[in-house]
Amino acid sequence: MFKEYLKELLGSDFDSVWASFFAPKKSGFFITDKSAKKRVLEQFKGAKEFFDNFYIYDDKSALSHSEFFSAGQIYIQNPSSYLATLFLELCMGDEFCDMCASPGGKSIALFSRFAGISGAAIEYDKNRFFTLKQNLEKYGLKGIRAYNKDARSIAKTCANRFDKIMLDAPCSSYSHFNETFSEKSPKELKAIARLQKGLLNAALYALKDGAEMIYSTCTFFSAENEEVIENALNSRFKLEILPLDFEQFFNSKNAAPKIMPRKYGALILPDELYSGFYICKLRKVCQKEQN
Numbered sequence: 267m268f269k270e271y272l273k274e275l276l277g278s279d280f281d282s283v284w285a286s287f288f289a290p291k292k293s294g295f296f297i298t299d300k301s302a303k304k305r306v307l308e309q310f311k312g313a314k315e316f317f318d319n320f321y322i323y324d325d326k327s328a329l330s331h332s333e334f335f336s337a338g339q340i341y342i343q344n345p346s347s348y349l350a351t352l353f354l355e356l357c358m359g360d361e362f363c364d365m366c367a368s369p370g371g372k373s374i375a376l377f378s379r380f381a382g383i384s385g386a387a388i389e390y391d392k393n394r395f396f397t398l399k400q401n402l403e404k405y406g407l408k409g410i411r412a413y414n415k416d417a418r419s420i421a422k423t424c425a426n427r428f429d430k431i432m433l434d435a436p437c438s439s440y441s442h443f444n445e446t447f448s449e450k451s452p453k454e455l456k457a458i459a460r461l462q463k464g465l466l467n468a469a470l471y472a473l474k475d476g477a478e479m480i481y482s483t484c485t486f487f488s489a490e491n492e493e494v495i496e497n498a499l500n501s502r503f504k505l506e507i508l509p510l511d512f513e514q515f516f517n518s519k520n521a522a523p524k525i526m527p528r529k530y531g532a533l534i535l536p537d538e539l540y541s542g543f544y545i546c547k548l549r550k551v552c553q554k555e556q557n
């Protein structure tokens with residue numbers, strides 16, 4: 267079913283995307299402790315700066331076994347995830363919420379750009395919550411409080427509170443498709459889409475009027491991407507879908523992935539470097555008047 271869906275979605279891009287699922291991916295990392303930059307780059311000679319402060323390096327094992335990783339001075343991440351965070355500009359004093367946060371990669375990436383970041387990181391799964399807490403500590407995100415909760419609860423507890431929200435939603439994760447991937451049943455896919463709609467609805471209650479958020483997933487299904495956005499557009503909130511200017515992030519240092527614009531947001535198509543990723547940026551204008 268997935269293969270057929272993808273063929274129809276991607277057309278002539280299908281073959282390269284399909285091949286990318288079974289090919290090894292290069293590794294990326296960013297530096298979280300700027301004082302370690304010189305030593306990090308000396309150790310990982312050949313690391314290629316790709317975005318500002320984000321590097322591509324072939325040996326993931328060397329990165330993850332390094333003293334810099336143990337000390338929380340570098341974070342290993344796929345460039346698609348990093349790219350999603352580049353669309354969120356935090357301002358001094360912003361109250362930020364990372365709604366589905368563990369292991370913390372999006373918050374840590376934002377922290378590497380906006381050191382004064384403060385707000386909340388929420389994770390429902392208990393074990394993953396402990397990983398999140400450890401990572402926030404390890405990387406020194408002192409301004410971020412971690413909560414072990416269902417993020418849908420912020421609709422009531424944090425109405426109109428946040429200036430920026432990252433909703434990197436739980437999803438069917440089909441961008442990690444490979445030989446051992448365990449496919450989801452139609453029933454499971456429906457339940458995931460229902461959860462995503464609930465999470466986005468809660469995010470919109472919790473955003474201030476005029477505030478912005480990113481909704482992202484690592485799947486290709488429109489039921490988990492555009493249809494979740496469409497559902498929010500038909501809800502009690504007046505929203506703007508903001509343009510995603512990918513071009514601004516690409517220059518002679520890096521290679522742009524193939525971007526597939528969707529009705530709302532865009533898909534990053536996977537290749538030997540980028541994972542498949544869906545990104546949509548929204549602004550909550552206001553809550554519509556109820557009759």
Ligand SMILES: C[S@@+](CC[C@H](N)C(=O)[O-])C[C@H]1O[C@@H](n2cnc3c(N)ncnc32)[C@H](O)[C@@H]1O
Nearest residue numbers: 366367368369370371372390391416417434436
């Ligand atoms: C895609 S992962 C997040 C990855 C993370 N943003 C990062 O970049 O490191 C989605 C996370 O949402 C969590 N989750 C699932 N349902 C949730 C809910 N109702 N409230 C909060 N977190 C939830 C999952 O346990 C999972 O850790």
